[in-house]
Amino acid sequence: MTKPVQAINRYKADLREMFFLLFEQFRVNEVLGKAPYEAWGEEEVKTTLQEVYRWVREVTGPLNVVGDTHGCKLEGGRVITPPGFKDAWKQLYEAGWNSIGVSPDYGGAGSPAAVQALVLELLAGSNAAFAMYPGLAHGAAEVIQHFGTPEQKKLYCERMYSGKWGGTMCLTEPHAGTDVGSAKTTAKKNADGSYTITGTKIFISGGDHDLAENVIHLVLARVDGAPAGTKGLTLFIVPRVRTSEDGTLGQTNDVAVGALEHKMGINGSATCVLVFGENEKCVGWPVGGEEKINQGMAQMFKMMNTARIAVGVQGFAVASTAYLNALEYARERKQGSSITHWKDATAPRVPIMQHADVRRMLLDMKARVEGLRALAVKLAFHQDQVRVHSGKDEAQVAYHQGQVDLLVPLVKSYGSDQGFRVCETAIQTYGGAGYTRDYPVEQYCRDAKIFSIYEGTNHIQAMDLVGRKLGQAGGANLQSFLGDVAKFVAAHSGHATLGPAVKALGAAQEAVGGSAMRLLMWFQSGQLALVPLAANRFLEMMSELTVAWLLLQGAVIAEEARAKVDAAHPDHAFYTGKVQAALYFTRNVLPGVTHKAELMGAEDKTAIDIPDAAFATV
């Protein structure tokens, strides 16, 4: 018998840090109150984040361990979500948090993307598994909003944004995971313009649930006679229950849940095998109508971009609460005496925070979490700038959109990789206690592992970066990025306290620029085999450069602000923390960038050269 779990909240967030990023570092105030964010002011932003934080601590936070323990169940062909999820879903949509960034045309509040990203942090950090259901419904609705016919938008968007209906994205098949182009699901045209869908999709998050009255699947399928590979894929709208044009529910649509996966983490999220058209009665409609046949991948990329950013946010969201929990534990747990009294057995026991290696772990987590958050907010900042300049200044739009495109693989990969590692460090900080279910960090660690795998594995992200993004716009996006870093270095390398760190940033910037050239040379000289070997390493280098830059940018601001604050004011300690985190990262992580550039230069191919049989003789 399973021990009954107590629904208690363990979630912690740092609103002061969020406000710093929004109002001091990325100066979101400059876009507030102006088109398209007329309705938003600083007070609305702050109140919203405070209220969401209050809400998640009372509603989704306590359900995190409940979802993990109970998991989802398949009963009578339908998924039953963990106890409490239904009510949380209802409350979430009544409060409107999930549609904060949605256009008011579709019932949303039209917030800046930067605010939306931090609301997502609170939702995903308090309960990563729960947050996936509304997150996917949102992503699917966005695709229909961007590519759907007017009738499709009218029927689906507002219902999906408001939580009346859920949504999923169905790409993966048993034979088509990363290789999505080999998908076998077929679509056969019917006389009425609809298509009969037949096939099996796996690993479908929220593939079915009891939270909403309907689930709208976006399914990649191949129309009869379409070309092989990704070029022949079309995206179909496939509702679980068919509906009339006014949204009235009709008969079921022959979409069956074949099975639920048993997973390492995010157990509250139903990961389904979906069987479409077992009885040849599953119909779907191409997103955007007949003229959008075979354009499924491009459309799906829209959703994947949103989803990839969201996964990066999940990464640091879970890592952040892992860090803050570990910090609380380290402040309270007494063990051992100070190293200065190591010979004295009667010396008073001190909180483990007083031990050097625990402090190192705490600061390591702090620097990474804050760096990742800054990276995600920077991406959102560029998204907001695109919207602000749209239709007015096309050069600005191109610049900011270019930075968004460039940063997406960084946010997704580095956010998820480092997020997981922070969770692991959090367990280490606790010691044995962290390995038990009495504390939340082991769940955080299990939940966080999937982030580097789904929505395109982190290697796919790295290949996207080196294969597509570096050369995008003739390399202009990368040049602008490197130029922005160089400008910061030039402006602050003489800084009284941060100068040496800024100079180190300059060295790392050169190493990243040089390595990008090396990748280009490999492409041009036909040494393609080296590219996938080095892609992850390059993504990491570029991410570490970006994070160090953003931490230093924050530190420069914090140094200036600290000088104006009374030493007794808590902001004084806050700003000091920003500076210390930046110094730690630039001294302990950033130097690795130049080292990694040297490793790339060595062009090591042992992983390719080793014969298959040599890996092991068993």
Place this chain on the structure above:
Amino acid sequence: MKILVPLKRVADPDNANKVKVNGGKLETTGLEWKPNPFDEYAVETALRLTENGTNPKARQGEVVVVTFGPKDTETTLRAALATGADRAIRVDAADDALDGDLVARALKALVEKEKPDLVLLGKQAVDGDSNQVGQLLAEYLGWPQATFAGSIQSEDDKSLVVGREVDGGTLKVRVTLPAVVSVDLRIVAPNSVRGKHTPPTHAYADGVRFAALMAIMAAKKKPLAEVKLADLASDTALKIKYTGFELPPARKAGIKVKAVSELVDKLKNEAKVV
């Protein structure tokens, strides 16, 4: 029904930054503020009395929130507006230029102007814990009062049945309106407040409601008036004089006793409690 709810902001007791004492004065730099919880319960109660719980967006009365303080206390008022209050008034005053009696006298003048049917407020603020304003206000107005309300029933517009939290149980009283009612913790239980618009089968969520996003956005557009303290009270002198502040002494470490007999001995002869 028109309800006036006086609110106070207090230093957030859950925040790591606590009130400090500096040279016999309170140091409030860097404190995080939040509404006094009992006042939040009063706002929740007022909303429940002026709506149909099954359709809370259609208001069935008016809730006016009022606070005393500097400009930044408007955040507290906006938060109340975001949860559903209809209108707000800030009485401009410095934090340290107020005491319970002055607030009660100024509220009296405000009540005479606003003419609410009911003044609902928290039984006390969790900073000073004075527990005075409600009682003083009722006296100055000459209105009936019911303090420490754990339940309220409103059947008509003429009176309320209030369950008062008293030692050993609940004392039910009927108060004629207009009246002053101060509320206690249990007032926000799912069935504590029975407004006449809400069907008896409706159960509220436990506690204070959350502000919805659209309500936060709309709060900016709700009226927030500013009034000068001197316009409400001709005499703004304080009756309470603060001569000094000090933190409670730190607790001394305990001792371990070796045997029960020693414990009994100490309780008898040292603590003299048995």
